[in-house]
Amino acid sequence: MKINSLMIVLAFFSAVSLAAEPDHKQPISVDADKTLASLIDSIASYADNVVVRQGSMLIKADKLEVDASAGKGKEVFITTGSPATYSQTLQGDRPVTAQANEIRFDRASRILTLSGNAEVMQSGSLVRGAVIRYNIELQQLSAEGEQNRRVTTIFTPENKDNP
Template identity: 70%
Template sequence: MKTKLLIAAVFFSSQALAATKPDHTLPIAINADNTEASIRDNIAVYVNNVEVTQGSLLIKADKLEINASAGKGNEVFIFTGRPATYSQLLEGDRPVTAQANEIRYDLASRTLTLTADAELTQSGSLVRGDVIRYNIELQQLTAGSEQNRRVTTIFTPETKENQ
């Protein structure tokens, strides 16, 4: 009986430890209906029902092109869709979600660039614009718009229930 309890305790504590590792240190898993790759050019293309996970990070798109020509750890993921979507739990289990017609994920800088009908939601607040750049690690963003359109930001006040 003691052995079973010890094994269970070790198993659950290792699961808790794994859950606390930062997403960017975990493996990236890609699922799609179809894939093509040029090993010589270090480019891979995934098409239809694309899902990429890395810990709590989840990006869904119609198409994904990965350019790995800059070497391991410097890959650039370009997701396209109508829209492509991103979600992740950040420190303190705070969710962040985003969507755009194109999401560019630069692994080296851990930066998302959302282009065309872009929007990002975090802590109940929403930012909309033509281009949003979001540094996942620093949780910093810049947003801009073109053609006389403006960036829209909507802050949701905290209620007593949320405090």
């Protein structure tokens, strides 16, 4: 009986540790219809139906360029699309989604820079601007408008079904 209980407890804790592993510690996979890489320059290009995954993080784009010249763990992923999209479930099961003409993901700093018709949606709120910088780890953003266009933030009221 002690052995069976111990095995159940060990199985539970190993399942909890697997589920609790943060996205940034998981491998990044890239799928695309076409790939072109320069191993000398540490740059890879992907085109057509590009999908980047890391844990719950998902980026979809028309094109992707990965600059790995700064070394392992310091890669910069630059996606473009009409639009390129990003989604991720953050700590506390809080989903965040974003889209822009260009999404730049700096793996070392864990910062997304969205440029061109940028939007970030989280917790019922929407921010639109020309450039939005989103720190994934701190869940903080800064947004900039462009000439004659300001940053727009829309707060959605809480839906209370019960009085």
